[in-house]
Amino acid sequence: MAVGFILHRGAGIAEGQDPIADLDVTSGAASDNYGAAGEVYGATSDALGVPDDIYFTKPVDAVVFSHDTHVTDMGFKCDSCHSGLFEMKALSSQGEPDFDMAGLAEGKYCGACHSGEPQMAFASDTQCARCHVGVKGIEEE
Template sequence: MRLFFICLICGLVLLIAGPGFAEDVDHGGDIHFKQPVVGVLFSHTLHVEELGLECDSCHEGLFAYEAGTAEAKDDFTMKSLAEGNYCGACHDGSTAFSSETRCAVCHEGVKGYKRALGLINAPEHDRK
């Protein structure tokens, strides 16, 4: 009897929390690329929530759903982006700023990458 109730409560909790939990993983969160150079941040939060892009804007035409797929390819380069592939499909200078400008908007660098991995502190706490 007690076991039944525990199961029931757990089930209810899952039922209620489930959708909420699912909403959080509605998109891929932050993707930190490290190939071909270390430290490029793609923020799903920015592109999906703030800019209102749909999943199928990029998936699976430009990027596979599975993270790391694009990185594994040889043509995942700035040259390729300039030719309109990957990020360059939108970042062409008209839809969004060109991938040939504002380098450090997306390139967070080794510093940003390490911060994302929690290897170094956020800059505000570096030194007092």
């Protein structure tokens, strides 16, 4: 990974529980959020010409977003996030006043999926170590 960190999914995986593992992005059931099934799924972040990882420094330092995890591993396509949640320019969102945990709790940015709702991604307000580098659950390579 570009920033030299390994992201762990935490104790849930160690106990055999991973909410992301059950997320079905290819069924078309969530096409409003993820785009048409099969379109770009399976592409790699390298093939799409995007950085594997983006390292946010504002409003707090040490938040890693992994394109590689979302695109290559999860199969999301560009407009899953770049159709209103995020601009197509890396780090542009960190300059927005609502790009913080309160904004995420309102369903903005990462919070659109990372809400903890069933069949969505892990909750951003309870699993801090999955994004914030330097807290328990994230190790330096």
